Amino acid sequence: MIVVLTGGTGGAKFVQGLQQVVPAAQITTVVNTGDDLEWWGLHVSPDLDSITYAMAGLLSRERGWGVDDDTFHCLEVIGRLGAPTWFQLGDRDLAVHLVRTQLLAQARTLTQATERIIRRLGIASRVLPMTDAAVETRVMTPAGELSFQEYFVRERWKPEATGVKFLGAEAARPANGVLEAIHKADSVLIAPSNPITSIGPILAVPGIREGLRHTPAPVVAVSPIVAGAAVSGPAGKLMQSQGLPVSIEGVARAYADFLDALIIDQRDADQTSGVESLGIAVSATKTIMRSLGDKEALAQAALAAAARAVKSRALETR
Amino acid sequence: MIVVLTGGTGGAKFVQGLQQVVPAAQITTVVNTGDDLEWWGLHVSPDLDSITYAMAGLLSRERGWGVDDDTFHCLEVIGRLGAPTWFQLGDRDLAVHLVRTQLLAQARTLTQATERIIRRLGIASRVLPMTDAAVETRVMTPAGELSFQEYFVRERWKPEATGVKFLGAEAARPANGVLEAIHKADSVLIAPSNPITSIGPILAVPGIREGLRHTPAPVVAVSPIVAGAAVSGPAGKLMQSQGLPVSIEGVARAYADFLDALIIDQRDADQTSGVESLGIAVSATKTIMRSLGDKEALAQAALAAAARAVKSRALETR
Numbered sequence: 001m002i003v004v005l006t007g008g009t010g011g012a013k014f015v016q017g018l019q020q021v022v023p024a025a026q027i028t029t030v031v032n033t034g035d036d037l038e039w040w041g042l043h044v045s046p047d048l049d050s051i052t053y054a055m056a057g058l059l060s061r062e063r064g065w066g067v068d069d070d071t072f073h074c075l076e077v078i079g080r081l082g083a084p085t086w087f088q089l090g091d092r093d094l095a096v097h098l099v100r101t102q103l104l105a106q107a108r109t110l111t112q113a114t115e116r117i118i119r120r121l122g123i124a125s126r127v128l129p130m131t132d133a134a135v136e137t138r139v140m141t142p143a144g145e146l147s148f149q150e151y152f153v154r155e156r157w158k159p160e161a162t163g164v165k166f167l168g169a170e171a172a173r174p175a176n177g178v179l180e181a182i183h184k185a186d187s188v189l190i191a192p193s194n195p196i197t198s199i200g201p202i203l204a205v206p207g208i209r210e211g212l213r214h215t216p217a218p219v220v221a222v223s224p225i226v227a228g229a230a231v232s233g234p235a236g237k238l239m240q241s242q243g244l245p246v247s248i249e250g251v252a253r254a255y256a257d258f259l260d261a262l263i264i265d266q267r268d269a270d271q272t273s274g275v276e277s278l279g280i281a282v283s284a285t286k287t288i289m290r291s292l293g294d295k296e297a298l299a300q301a302a303l304a305a306a307a308r309a310v311k312s313r314a315l316e317t318r
Numbered sequence: 319m320i321v322v323l324t325g326g327t328g329g330a331k332f333v334q335g336l337q338q339v340v341p342a343a344q345i346t347t348v349v350n351t352g353d354d355l356e357w358w359g360l361h362v363s364p365d366l367d368s369i370t371y372a373m374a375g376l377l378s379r380e381r382g383w384g385v386d387d388d389t390f391h392c393l394e395v396i397g398r399l400g401a402p403t404w405f406q407l408g409d410r411d412l413a414v415h416l417v418r419t420q421l422l423a424q425a426r427t428l429t430q431a432t433e434r435i436i437r438r439l440g441i442a443s444r445v446l447p448m449t450d451a452a453v454e455t456r457v458m459t460p461a462g463e464l465s466f467q468e469y470f471v472r473e474r475w476k477p478e479a480t481g482v483k484f485l486g487a488e489a490a491r492p493a494n495g496v497l498e499a500i501h502k503a504d505s506v507l508i509a510p511s512n513p514i515t516s517i518g519p520i521l522a523v524p525g526i527r528e529g530l531r532h533t534p535a536p537v538v539a540v541s542p543i544v545a546g547a548a549v550s551g552p553a554g555k556l557m558q559s560q561g562l563p564v565s566i567e568g569v570a571r572a573y574a575d576f577l578d579a580l581i582i583d584q585r586d587a588d589q590t591s592g593v594e595s596l597g598i599a600v601s602a603t604k605t606i607m608r609s610l611g612d613k614e615a616l617a618q619a620a621l622a623a624a625a626r627a628v629k630s631r632a633l634e635t636r
Contacts, residue, residue, distance in 0.1 A: 040416045076413075078416065092395045098358045099396065117399060120400050
């Protein structure tokens with residue numbers, strides 16, 4: 001069983017690659033829900049949906065979020081009716097939010113609602129929210145505190161980020177199955193997602209970070225930072241807000257207490273010493289995922305690094 | 319001010335005609351909400367929406383309900399996710415239900431939510447639900463009790479109707495403005511809607527029937543029964559279940575305690591004696607509304623009958 005901790009965009013691509021090399025039934029994803037929001041009265045889980053759509057082959061390639069070839073007719077009328085439209089939901093996408101919201105209203109957990117949705121879409125993998133509790137990523141800016149989607153989508157991550165917090169995380173418990181999956185995994189992979197606001201909320205749920213430290217499985221991350229900048233999105237700005245360098249070393253430091261190996265881009269191959277000095281193995285490869293072949297090769301590289309980590313541990317303990 | 323008591327289908331067409339001859343700002347509709355349902359977790363008010371869409375020029379001519387030229391992409395995915403789809407909501411239509419549901423969740427009344435929606439769509443008329451309370455039309459059948467939409471849409475009104483009840487009506491109060499509108503109207507028109515399950519629920523809200531009896535305004539109805547059958551829908555079957563003949567006399571009897579005049583179709587011009595014997599004036603015209611011209615002429619006929627009723631009352635009281 002391969003466990004993947006992931007956010008939405010980069011993680012969704014990574015998971016598509018992994019599906020090419022590992023049977024779907026052997027993949028468990030543990031997904032960030034710190035970006036979840038109530039929108040038009042519905043419970044929207046952007047990262048869960050990106051992973052779900054990616055696995056079902058429904059993810060829009062063009063947009064990187066939402067359902068491929070979707071229409072936005074509801075949104076148009078919502079706008080006419082005076083409701084906010086800066087967060088866009090397509091017509092097909094809406095169905096998932098409607099069904100999820102109804103299941104939650106019927107006292108199902110987010111884990112159960114997600115399970116129902118992925119099974120109906122024919123996905124054989126497990127897709128687990130990091131927690132069933134409400135954990136809300138908040139971004140501090142000089143103009144005040146924003147929800148993650150306000151910061152990321154509405155303000156297009158232009159405001160300076162002075163800090164990040166995960167409201168509700170302390171009282172949250174990992175969703176059913178998360179700790180067990182991490183403990184029993186053959187490998188744990190950290191997708192090339194934002195370490196602060198995609199992987200960060202997952203690690204903020206009490207028990208998960210500790211589970212990663214103690215799992216017998218190798219833990220391998222893919223760096224979302226290439227050549228001193230994030231491949232996409234605000235990861236760089238947010239790492240700075242946490243006092244981390246925007247580099248592969250910054251990524252390694254965010255995960256140093258549990259990471260066995262870091263996959264970095266070839267362009268950073270001259271910067272490995274800072275990572276290796278943390279006791280983390282490094283493998284350089286092409287990490288920018290444009291084609292399905294790129295995604296598959298990156299997944300292969302991550303699995304190979306995990307296999308090497310197992311071997312090197314076996315040597316150490318001999 | 320012209321007040322129209324109405325359901326969805328026939329009433330929506332009638333209101334479109336009325337808009338041709340009376341300024342929209344002088345029309346107040348009082349709309350059946352006994353058909354309202356919770357669907358996909360949303361509060362759906364089919365008759366309010368038909369009237370709203372008709373007045374905004376958005377009503378689908380093809381279907382007679384929902385938004386013109388709408389798509390059903392959300393519905394397709396909802397079906398894939400295993401939720402029921404026998405009641406269809408289009409993608410544009412969904413926007414209204416989402417906004418209404420949110421306003422109700424924010425403790426606005428249905429009257430306030432409707433006001434917000436119609437203003438945003440540029441409608442100058444008043445559109446009032448009959449009540450802000452939950453009143454649910456239930457249809458008894460040999461196989462058990464059904465909600466109106468289960469009977470009408472899901473079962474396509476095939477089951478025998480043995481009775482009708484309006485759950486919650488006794489405790490309901492007319493929505494703000496309804497009784498005042500009826501009292502101050504220049505004319506009150508009863509649209510050619512189903513007397514049992516479209517106009518019936520409105521009359522079941524305590525105070526409305528009495529308001530119609532005592533208003534100084536003439537009250538004129540348009541018969542939805544032509545040549546011994548309903549123009550559309552289950553009005554005939556439901557009138558039978560209430561012991562009413564399926565004829566213009568049956569319609570007149572349903573409204574006998576407050577009606578001044580009944581507009582009937584020319585084809586029923588030989589059957590006026592039963593209506594007239596109830597003290598109700600009769601005008602025969604073409605009542606089938608195919609073109610906008612048909613709708614306009616029918617509205618003109620109803621207003622003319624109202625004017626005649628005023629005159630004849632003035633003569634009586636001289």
